[in-house]
Amino acid sequence: MAKTNPGRFFEDYTVGEVIAHAVPRTVAEGERALYHALYPARHALYSSDVFAQACGLDGSPLDDLAAFHVVFGKTVPDISLNAVANLGYAEGRFLRPVWPGDTLRSVSEVIGLKQNSNGKTGVVWVRTTGLNQEDEPVLSYVRWVMVRKNDLHAPAPETVVPTLKPALDAADLVLPEGLDFSGYDFVQAGESHRWGDYVPGEIIDHVDGVTLQEAEHMLATRLWQNTSKVHFDTTVRPDGRLLVYGGHIISLARTLSFNGLANAQMIVGLNAGMHANPAFAGDTVRAWTEILDKAETDAPGVGALRLRLVAVKSGAEPGKLRGDDGKYLPDVLLDLDYWALMPM
Amino acid sequence: MAKTNPGRFFEDYTVGEVIAHAVPRTVAEGERALYHALYPARHALYSSDVFAQACGLDGSPLDDLAAFHVVFGKTVPDISLNAVANLGYAEGRFLRPVWPGDTLRSVSEVIGLKQNSNGKTGVVWVRTTGLNQEDEPVLSYVRWVMVRKNDLHAPAPETVVPTLKPALDAADLVLPEGLDFSGYDFVQAGESHRWGDYVPGEIIDHVDGVTLQEAEHMLATRLWQNTSKVHFDTTVRPDGRLLVYGGHIISLARTLSFNGLANAQMIVGLNAGMHANPAFAGDTVRAWTEILDKAETDAPGVGALRLRLVAVKSGAEPGKLRGDDGKYLPDVLLDLDYWALMPM
Amino acid sequence: MAKTNPGRFFEDYTVGEVIAHAVPRTVAEGERALYHALYPARHALYSSDVFAQACGLDGSPLDDLAAFHVVFGKTVPDISLNAVANLGYAEGRFLRPVWPGDTLRSVSEVIGLKQNSNGKTGVVWVRTTGLNQEDEPVLSYVRWVMVRKNDLHAPAPETVVPTLKPALDAADLVLPEGLDFSGYDFVQAGESHRWGDYVPGEIIDHVDGVTLQEAEHMLATRLWQNTSKVHFDTTVRPDGRLLVYGGHIISLARTLSFNGLANAQMIVGLNAGMHANPAFAGDTVRAWTEILDKAETDAPGVGALRLRLVAVKSGAEPGKLRGDDGKYLPDVLLDLDYWALMPM
Known part of the structure; x- marks a missing residue:
């Protein structure tokens, strides 16, 4: 059997299943500097520890979107390697700043499934949570993607479409x-x-x-x-x-x-x-x-x-x-x- | 009124005016690593903390030119967004090393103005100072730029050309x-x-x-x-x-x-x-x-x-x-x- | 006399000679972040301090190959600036993790020389060792390169081909x-x-x-x-x-x-x-x-x-x-x- 990850297909998901995504990541000063090299980032609270402290924080947190990307990146091998399209995001909440030295990991719960009428693809909804080294959630969001079926004969799952806040x-x-x-x-x-x-x-x-x-x-x-x-x-x-x-x-x-x-x-x-x-x-x-x-x-x-x-x-x-x-x-x-x- | 920064034009400067530039910046190990990735930097005092300590310092400071770029970068939105040409530098002095963890900000004083004979542009001289989180100056320099007028009917200011050391x-x-x-x-x-x-x-x-x-x-x-x-x-x-x-x-x-x-x-x-x-x-x-x-x-x-x-x-x-x-x-x-x- | 480094030519090496390579380097969080930006690096022990600690280490070391590149890079001006070809590596051993904040330097011993029959080039074998700020070896390896002669009249050295483990x-x-x-x-x-x-x-x-x-x-x-x-x-x-x-x-x-x-x-x-x-x-x-x-x-x-x-x-x-x-x-x-x- 191949030892490489083929990714998951539509028929591999079950509503209620919790997927622990791999490769925890420690983020620090280096990620902060790179974010400033890669983007024209100038919001003062993330640029200056002194400014952040004057706003009541311990220092500058990792940029919110950098934290989002770290959490999101971990989900790709399990959620979107065989995705045809990234359909949307909802209910994204930033729950706690990510500090230099924090280690992040991600888990996702499958909260919805709907096979498309063509029988070849389906939509998967997951709620992903990023957690730090204290197992405290730092952010969570719902994402849904269209994923290919590998086995076209696999039966369609019961349709579950989650109710999401607009x-x-x-x-x-x-x-x-x-x-x-x-x-x-x-x-x-x-x-x-x-x-x-x-x-x-x-x-x-x-x-x-x-x-x-x-x-x-x-x-x-x-x-x-x-x-x-x-x-x-x-x-x-x-x-x-x-x-x-x-x-x-x-x-x-x-x-x-x-x-x-x-x-x-x-x-x-x-x-x-x-x-x-x-x-x-x-x-x-x-x-x-x-x-x-x-x-x-x-x-x-x-x-x-x-x-x-x-x-x-x-x-x-x-x-x-x-x-x-x-x-x-x-x-x-x-x-x-x-x-x-x-x-x- | 537009909320974006249109930059300053020649008629917006007054000799003696002090401009506090925005977005303080904390610099650390990440900027040091990036400087080594972006330039073939090999001067030992900035590459090795051990070498710097043997030279009587606490460790490697941020590269002098990296410190210059950080201080300079902050002045762009206020000084050179509408500049036609960057005309020169003078009297640049490095006053204090920048250490990892320092937070830098910049201020500029307008020290000279001279409208060009075409009536469409003028030269602005500023003395810019970079300061750390203790409000200690880390470097200062004079820079002059040619800037466009926005209102061609604005009166020419009194000509002040600063005396600068060659x-x-x-x-x-x-x-x-x-x-x-x-x-x-x-x-x-x-x-x-x-x-x-x-x-x-x-x-x-x-x-x-x-x-x-x-x-x-x-x-x-x-x-x-x-x-x-x-x-x-x-x-x-x-x-x-x-x-x-x-x-x-x-x-x-x-x-x-x-x-x-x-x-x-x-x-x-x-x-x-x-x-x-x-x-x-x-x-x-x-x-x-x-x-x-x-x-x-x-x-x-x-x-x-x-x-x-x-x-x-x-x-x-x-x-x-x-x-x-x-x-x-x-x-x-x-x-x-x-x-x-x-x-x- | 030119002050720039012309590199060494084949006739400049002697078996038994030890070359201390220049420019020590302190590596830290920034190099770690850059390694993750430059390569699709996902091995958990180098990505997460928490994972590394669960494996009995103090935290994530610098990636082994990043340590290798730092040690190798220092040898280029002395060994391979005039190299025609990089012929091989052998007996590479990683002896100690490189931790954030460590300062590395490199030394090489010439362990073999063989002039080629064309009289224009020769093969140089060196054993290079990377050392940290405590003078502890962190890695060592043998490398051999083909180097040009500058003075084609320089006599061929005695041929010494080191015995290396396959x-x-x-x-x-x-x-x-x-x-x-x-x-x-x-x-x-x-x-x-x-x-x-x-x-x-x-x-x-x-x-x-x-x-x-x-x-x-x-x-x-x-x-x-x-x-x-x-x-x-x-x-x-x-x-x-x-x-x-x-x-x-x-x-x-x-x-x-x-x-x-x-x-x-x-x-x-x-x-x-x-x-x-x-x-x-x-x-x-x-x-x-x-x-x-x-x-x-x-x-x-x-x-x-x-x-x-x-x-x-x-x-x-x-x-x-x-x-x-x-x-x-x-x-x-x-x-x-x-x-x-x-x-x-």
Whole structure:
């Protein structure tokens, strides 16, 4: 029997099953420096220990999305090695900061299964949790993917479609212990706009762009131990191109959004996410944000903003998401709905 | 009103104004490792804590030029986002080593303004200081840039041109506390040439070359949080090329100069600097040095050398800087005049 | 006299001579993170401090091959700057883990010399040892290279060909102090196959591939302070291509071998190694392993496997190493014979 991992197929999943994903990972100063090399990351709370301490934390945590990528990367060999498509995210909650020196592992529970009518593929829903070395959850999210069947004669499982919140309520958000924006330094953070300055419906064009480079997306994706072949091996796709990891676009868009949202310091919730179109080296990525909602929190001086972050290819018009047919426009790469924390 | 930073235009500066630049940054082991990945850095004092301790320091500081890039990068959104040209550097002094774990911020004072006769641009002089978490200055330098006017009807400011030293005197140099080269290990440092072996007028061809790669200069420039669009976004220039950050060429030339100047361990002064021609991916960069001056210092066994470091494209003749017309030759990329410390 | 290093030529070596190589290096968290960005590294013992501690160690050491590259890189300016070919490795032993914060230096003893019959080149054998800041050896290996003569009239040295073991015996292997696999966590490690599941003669196709990128192999090679010009300067070779450092292929093949050998955690011996054909950016690298031998060890739960790791270009047939003429097939990049430790 082959000793290599063939990945799981649709018929290999059972609702209620818990999968412990392999290869725990210790993250430290090196991952932090690399995140700043790979993305135009400038949010002060993750750039400066001194700034983070002035916000009531022990120091800068690992960037929220870096933590997400580490947890996500571990799931690839078990969840998406034979995936045809990454269909969505929901109920993503950041539960605890990841500190330098922490060791992360991931577990997923299968919470839904639905075979497609073609009999060749099916949709698998999993709730994945990242845990630190104290077995404390640091983040959790639901993800669903379309996976191929290997044995087309395998019987269809009972259909279970989980009920998922279209978006987290502000009350669902977990704030880092001790967070306090009452003495927030807007000058050092880079912008003067505070929570009260943002209005639902407002669109912000983040202006800046980054042209994707093959080596950069590969380094980033590999750093998170994501093993999906399409990102590394040009012989996989008929066109000989490497598909850029969707998470690379998420981090790129988020860091580009500094310009206009410099004070949206921490990500605490991922309501929904869609990789609308594939991205390739040579594409120049830009981003725009729509303010969706606002909420107060219990932490001193801390407000929450619900934001739609959209990554597009250069040339796309900010604010335009879908065509008349209701489908994403071809220049849209990412549609991400998240909650961030901001000084009031 | 747009929430993004449009950058400042010429009419937005006032002599005497002090600008606190945003986004403090904690630097640590990760930045050190990346500097060794991005540049052929081999100066022993920055490579080995043990070597640095034998030279009287607590350990290896962050490379002097990495510290410079971090301080410089913060100034870009306020000083050079709308710059037409980076005109020069002067009076650069390294005042204190940057240690792993230090958090740096930057402030600039506007010390000169001169509108150009075309009425469309002007020159802005700033003195920038990098400070650590104890508010101690770690380095300072003067830089002047040509900046566009946004409102061509804005009145010209009173012309103030600062008086700048053509070069620092040896007495202006600040030596790191405790530095002692009296037990210097020339074998571990890589070359036997000491201060006394170098003669003003001597030209050293550093022989080695590095071919610029798009991903490498982008990673380096991003690591220092330099946000200048021309380095990252291929849609900015009509020719679709990315301009390589001038500081990338400085670090490349300095590290290439190890071969022949392995014992020029620390940079303590930047007398002048000019980015003579632009560099692009695919160019192969070489370097040569002219010994300009020598001085003794008060530190045990430590001498100072004033050096002209020139980066050129492959094929250029070492020692040739300007044509008969007095202009830089087209293959010259960088002309940098600096003071370094060397064992006597 | 030129101050730059011209490298040594064949006539510059004497049997018995000991060369202390320059530029000691402190390695820490940053090198660890970069190793994970540059290679698809997933062996749990190097990824997670917690996993390493459960195996009886103080934490994750630096990856064995990263330690090898650091030690090897220092030898390049003295051994292989004028090398025509890297001919082989033997008797490589890993003697002690390298911990974050360790400072490494390298020394080599010339143990063999043989001028070639053409009178223009000769073979130099050196035994290189890497030492930490306590002067404890961390690894040693024999390497032989073909080096050009500079002075063709220099007399041929007495021929000395060292007697080298074709492979280390299991008894020659040094196990890290405290190593204990009796409580090994196969789920977190990523595969269930243990020492008893592997059979000499078995071939494992590691399936995955990575397409080489110029920036990636340059970053990796530079990180180890390897100064060989062919890896960085496109003007060196007539075809304008950069030769990929052979060690990059070793690390790539080893990390690709995770898929099928996830539990071959630590490398303790390098029996032999050959860079069969050059690799260039654009090549897609795959790997296969042949199980050569097995041995028990004194450490609790720890077995040793002797493995032939072969890196090939995409399209090569797993298990095929040489043609009918006995020569390596053109798609074979690396043939590496090593000992690894695995849970029993």
